[in-house]
Amino acid sequence: MRNEIDMKQYGLSETIEKTAECFEDLIVSRVISQEKGIYRLVSSQGEKWGEISGRFHYDVQAKSEYPAVGDFVMADWNKSGGNAVIHHVLPRKSCFIRKAAGEKNEEQIVAANIDTVFLCMSLNNDFNLRRLERYVSIAWNSGAMPVVVLTKSDLCKDLEQKLFEVSAAAAGVDVLVTNTIDKNGYEQIYPYLTEGKTIALIGSSGVGKSTLINRLLGEKHLDTNGLRNDEKGRHTTTHRELILLPSGGMVIDTPGMRELGIWDAGDGIDQTFSDIEKLALKCRFRDCTHSGSEPGCAVQEAVEHGELPIERLRSWQKLMNENRYAEDTQGYLAEKKQKFKNIAKINKKNRKG
Numbered sequence: 270m271r272n273e274i275d276m277k278q279y280g281l282s283e284t285i286e287k288t289a290e291c292f293e294d295l296i297v298s299r300v301i302s303q304e305k306g307i308y309r310l311v312s313s314q315g316e317k318w319g320e321i322s323g324r325f326h327y328d329v330q331a332k333s334e335y336p337a338v339g340d341f342v343m344a345d346w347n348k349s350g351g352n353a354v355i356h357h358v359l360p361r362k363s364c365f366i367r368k369a370a371g372e373k374n375e376e377q378i379v380a381a382n383i384d385t386v387f388l389c390m391s392l393n394n395d396f397n398l399r400r401l402e403r404y405v406s407i408a409w410n411s412g413a414m415p416v417v418v419l420t421k422s423d424l425c426k427d428l429e430q431k432l433f434e435v436s437a438a439a440a441g442v443d444v445l446v447t448n449t450i451d452k453n454g455y456e457q458i459y460p461y462l463t464e465g466k467t468i469a470l471i472g473s474s475g476v477g478k479s480t481l482i483n484r485l486l487g488e489k490h491l492d493t494n495g496l497r498n499d500e501k502g503r504h505t506t507t508h509r510e511l512i513l514l515p516s517g518g519m520v521i522d523t524p525g526m527r528e529l530g531i532w533d534a535g536d537g538i539d540q541t542f543s544d545i546e547k548l549a550l551k552c553r554f555r556d557c558t559h560s561g562s563e564p565g566c567a568v569q570e571a572v573e574h575g576e577l578p579i580e581r582l583r584s585w586q587k588l589m590n591e592n593r594y595a596e597d598t599q600g601y602l603a604e605k606k607q608k609f610k611n612i613a614k615i616n617k618k619n620r621k622g
């Protein structure tokens with residue numbers, strides 16, 4: 270028999286194994302990268318490309334049902350050669366999801382089944398607390414644990430001040446300060462890398478995600494862009510990829526994001542802005558909008574006393590509105606889909622009759 274791959278190092282847990290046993294003749298595999306319509310899979314049998322079965326395509330209701338990098342899938346490993354065929358995606362324990370970039374109202378899974386999500390932000394020109402609040406909100410809602418990874422500390426002159434601001438914007442989240450210039454500039458990351466655990470690195474383009482992964486690998490595996498400390502230029506990483514680390518654990522590299530639109534972040538927003546939620550309980554009116562027009566607003570009072578930055582309050586309101594809008598449009602789309610389905614059913618019946 271050929272060398273079998275130990276899928277435990279790829280995060281295969283007993284729960285997944287048990288679920289997988291329900292599917293006879295199919296092999297549990299993990300999606301390690303993805304290109305248009307085709308998926309790179311790893312299983313106990315090795316690595317192979319895989320495609321979606323026709324039935325799967327037919328049954329899909331939402332974009333997020335398709336496999337994403339990090340997913341465990343059940344595949345026919347096709348012993349006679351050729352690509353594997355993916356029949357099922359196993360339930361996800363976590364999933365970082367955003368509204369796909371551009372006009373379309375569609376969701377996009379950035380990474381699935383991740384244990385920790387590294388929210389990467391550089392300490393020079395990419396530094397933006399309002400954007401960080403957005404990332405943290407979506408991360409808390411994903412089921413994975415968020416960690417803020419501040420990069421390029423060598424280019425930062427006011428670290429103390431920035432750390433203070435970050436801890437206020439992302440209370441309760443671990444914050445790591447890193448750079449890839451010094452030998453021990455990223456050693457704080459190692460405790461998060463343990464066998465079977467998956468970490469996804471996300472953030473704007475050019476903050477140094479791939480450079481960091483190359484350092485952890487001890488080799489240049491991923492392309493990085495040497496001309497990009499001015500933050501201009503193109504995205505260097507163009508596809509998501511799950512990589513096994515020599516130290517144990519896995520990392521998922523992702524392309525830099527220009528925008529991180531909310532698809533579903535409700536509870537995550539509450540968790541990120543728990544300070545405002547707490548203040549709101551003290552407002553005179555239960556349905557207070559904290560906009561400054563109601564008397565006895567504890568949130569506005571905190572702003573006036575310098576205890577709550579007005580920018581943070583605006584950021585919270587913006588994210589809440591965006592989330593509400595996302596919920597409404599999703600409800601509308603689901604309703605529309607159902608209507609079409611019903612019409613299709615009636616048409617079918619009429620044709621038969």
Ligand SMILES: Nc1nc2c(ncn2[C@@H]2O[C@H](COP(=O)(O)OP(=O)(O)OP(=O)(O)O)[C@@H](O)[C@H]2O)c(=O)[nH]1
Nearest residue numbers: 448449475476477478479480493494495505506525
């Ligand atoms: N000064 C400094 N530059 C760094 C550091 N880490 C990375 N860089 C530089 O930042 C640039 C971008 O790095 P990448 O690793 O390609 O960034 P990325 O986040 O993977 O970018 P995308 O793939 O486009 O999302 C490169 O020129 C790196 O050499 C650091 O700690 N300090």
Ligand SMILES: [Mg+2]
Nearest residue numbers: 478479505506
């Ligand atoms: Mg990259």
Ligand SMILES: [Zn+2]
Nearest residue numbers: 552557559566
């Ligand atoms: Zn209020």
